[in-house]
Amino acid sequence: MSSAGRPVAAVTGGAGELGFAICRRLARAGMLPVMLDRDAARLSERAAALEAEFGLPPSHIALDLVAADAAARAMEQIAQRHGRLDCLVNNAGLSAGHQIASISLADWEAVMRINLTVPMLLAHAAMRFWRAQGSGSIVNMASRTWLSGAGPAYTASKAGLVGLTRSLAVQLGEFNVTVNAVAPSYVRSAFNSQSGPETERRHLRLGVLSRLATPEDVANAVAFLASGEARFITGEVLHVAGGAQLAGRPQSVAPEGQA
Known part of the structure; x- marks a missing residue:
């Protein structure tokens, strides 16, 4: 398929x-x-x-999404280059101010800006496409921590993003736009590995499976929600967390027939 025939997906933090x-x-x-x-x-x-890898040079836009006019500028460039937008993936995120005793207002506002305000502004700016197309999708990158808590700003922003997901699902439904969230647990990555093996072991104990998530695990969930196979799913949160969204790892289960 040529680039001209492909649906277009904007991925922040790409x-x-x-x-x-x-x-x-x-x-x-x-x-x-x-x-x-x-x-x-x-x-x-x-x-x-x-x-x-694919023989298809992707489009890319270098800009700081926290700038006041960044969302409008990004959508204008997409309109000029491609003339359409089929999926918006709000993946860019920030975590700062991990303890309530020491968090600063600057930490709080920085996290809220990129994790919650930017997705809202991008969705607002993308309306130009979806009104015309009568279809589209948004996939927001939430986090398992919206259920359990981590740093106050990060947790509040991700819980807010789930709320925004549900609100947008209601308001954009008339345009056949689906809006869903993916909520990963700790993802094994080069960046996260810098925190050391004990951090990985601690997060492994939170889930019920015997491994941590990979970036590809999360990407597979995003691709599903962005696809036509999910066109009647909206307002949902898909946890890619290995069971870490549950109460916790169960005790060892005895073989059947044993006490």
Whole structure:
């Protein structure tokens, strides 16, 4: 399929490890990923990698999403280059101010801006496409912590993002736009591995499966919700958490017939 015939997906934080895994998975599903990220150098590297793998140079937009006019500028560039938008993946995120005793107002506002306000602004700016197309999808990157708690700003922002997901699902339904959230647990990545093996062991104990999530696990969930196979699913939260969204790991189960 040529690039002209592909549905278009905008992925924020597209140059990061998780964002790039999402872009690769969407490209494999036949979509054209438009990577949005403030790291222009890494965007160019990721674009070259996608071109080498799929023979399709993806579109990428280098901009800081927290700028007041960033959402409108991003959608204008997508309109000029592609003339359509089929999926918006709000993947970019930030975590800061982990303890209530020491969190600053600047920490709180920075996390809320990128994790909650930017997805709202991008959805608002994307209305230009969906009113005309009569179809589309949004996939918001939430977190398992919306159910259990982590840093106050991060948890509040992700819980708010779930609320925004449900609100947008109601308001955009008339345009046949589905809006869902993916809520991963701790993802095994190069960035997260810097926190050390004890952190991984602690997160492994939270789930009921015997491994941690990979970026590809999360990307597969995003690709499903962005696909036509999920066109009657909206307002939902899909946990990619290995059971960590449950109460906790059960005790060992004795073989059948034994007490």
